[in-house]
Amino acid sequence: MTSPASRMPQPYGHDNSANLADILERVLDKGVVIAGDIRINLLDIELLTIKLRLIVASVDKAKEMGIDWWEDDPALSSRAHRNELARENTELRARLAELESGPAPKEAS
Structure with missing residues (x-):
């Protein structure tokens, strides 16, 4: 028979899951690009276009990419x-x- 305490989920970050520092290190090492466009139209007339580009990378990685x-x-x-x-x-x-x-x-x- 299992006790109720053993069925409780473990808090996030325990066991073998990556912690925030590991995730951040991987993201900065590889780089992440997020791109999106926002368009506002009225009766098929384009009033406004906003292009968003976000790059998250370390300075060294950005320089490697020519940024x-x-x-x-x-x-x-x-x-x-x-x-x-x-x-x-x-x-x-x-x-x-x-x-x-x-x-x-x-x-x-």
């Missing part, structure tokens, strides 16, 4: 922000040099 947009975004990368400031500084110096070397204004007689 590295965060490295060039000044809002996300301090290096990109410095590069943006240096580029802007170079452009402004070139414009200033061009203005300073331009033809001298004619004197009024």
